[in-house]
Amino acid sequence: MAPSNDAKPLRSVTIVGGGMSGFSVARELRSRGFRGELTLIDPAGIPYDRPPLSKEYLLGSRSAQDIQLAAADWFAEHQVVVVTGRAVALRPDEATVVLDDGREITGDKVILATGGAARRLAIPGGDLDSVLELRTREDADRLRSVLKPGARLAIIGAGLIGAEVASSALPFGADVVLIDPVDPPLVPAVGHALARRLHDMHPDRGVEVVTGVPTSITRDPGGRHHVAMASGETIDADAVLVGIGIVPETGLADAAGLATDNGTLVDESQRTAHPNIYAVGDSSRSRLADGTLLRRAEHWEHAVNTGATAAAALLGQDLPKHGVSWFWSDRHGVHVEGVGSMTGDGTTIVREKDGEPSVVFRLDPDGYLAGCAAVDGGLSVRAARRLIDRRILVDPQQLADPAIDLKKLTK
Incomplete structure (x- = not known):
């Protein structure tokens, strides 16, 4: 069923935020036939992809231009006006966005694709301006x-x-010390066996691993940082980077009186409590018709999917159906992928390769596949995704057997 839409024809849309979710809205609106005015607002101007920031862009193998989600020519060709600026206020009734330089942009609908800000450490020194984060190209x-x-x-x-x-x-050639209170991290995302294998790669490659809780960060006059640990140990470093997740950017929504709860609350159409305002991506959180709040997602594909859903809803088209959630990551020359949920009640099945866990499956209490994660096993993850989406019951012994082609189990 297509969502209900206003009788008034849609003539203009303003997108606040140029990450993947905001860009996805613009791209989907044009591909779905929208010919009205389309404006995208972002402090950085042309939208760019963020996953490469910790990998290829950081390493210098891809340039700032290389990680743009589309070239400037694409925006001109598709008549998407890119406004370089920061939104500081929102007037929902008028569908008006106010920029930090005083400009006002008014349309029929506004899409909040504001993403998230790096979470800061709530310890003394956690707010030092020399403590690094990684959210932007800068x-x-x-x-x-x-x-x-x-x-x-x-x-x-x-x-x-x-x-x-x-x-x-x-x-x-840098020396790296990696600090986390959990050993191993990522168990909820990939299961214990893979989490253990992945975390052990760090010391094998020369990264010092410390399990513990930081209690403060100080910087001496020479610029050297000192991270005090709950254990009494002090870790000295030239630079400190904090990577402990993000906080959704809901400032515009909060100030405009929209409902928020660890994200701007939206329905299945990505529409907020106000009919003129939609929210997508990391900053949005779904609330079902019965009031149930779903867990907020932060994955790249979620940004793409919510953008597509919002575009369809704005045009009164059938909402797209998306498969179970998927993510990926890269470290030390291996590629990690995961799909579905590796937590909750059920059992874990481990498939090994060369004596090491390579694919981990999570079965729900009824024996159906609920999640899967793999190291250098993209084909296995894609097959697992089909098994989950189609709810195909699979023999656990076949999942554990590396000689069984998972793709065959999806037929």
Whole structure:
């Protein structure tokens, strides 16, 4: 069923935020036949992709132009006006966005694609201006500037971003210490067996791993940082990077009186409590018709999917159906993918290759596949995704057998 839409024809849409979700809205609106005015607002101007910031862009193998989501010509050809600026206020009734320089942009609908800000450490010194984060191209440039031979980088948070940066920092000749309170990290995302294998790659490649909780960060007059740990240990470093997740950017929504709860609340159409305002991507959180709040997602594909859903809803078209969630990451020369949920009640099945866990499956209490994660096993993850989406019951022994082609089990 197509969502209900206003009788008034849609003539103009304003998108606040130029990340993947905002760009996805613009691209989908044009591909779905929208010919009205389309404006995209972002402080950086032309939208760019963020996953490369901790990998290829940081390493210098891809340039700023290389990571743009589309070239400037695309925006001109598709008549998408890119406004370089920062939105500071929203008037929902008028569908008006106010920029920091006083400009006002008014349309029929506004899409909030505001993403998230790096979460800061809530400890003394966590707010030092010299403590690094990685959310923007400028953040990556600043991080690259400190990655010199012999420089010591302390990374707090060994999740996806922290692990990726630890891997990327090594070719610069930097010494890296990776700090996390959990050993191993990422168990909820990939299961214990794979999490253990992935975390053990760090010391094998020369990264020092510390399990513990930072209690403060100080900087001496010479610019050296000192991370005090709950254990009493102090970790000295030339630079400190914090990678402990993000906080959704809901400031515009909050100030405009929209409902928020760890994200701007939206329905199945990505529409907020106000009919003129939609929200997509990292900053949005779905609330079902019965009031149930779903967990907010932060993956790249979620940004793409919510953008497509919002575009369809705006045009009164059938909402697209999306498969179970999927993510990927890279570290130390291996590619990690995961799909579905590896948590919750059920059992875990491990498929090994060369004596190491390579694919991990999570079965729900009824024996159906609920999640899968793999190292260098993209084909297995894609097959697992079909098994989950189609709810195909599979023999656990076949899942564990590396000789069984998972693709055959989807037929």
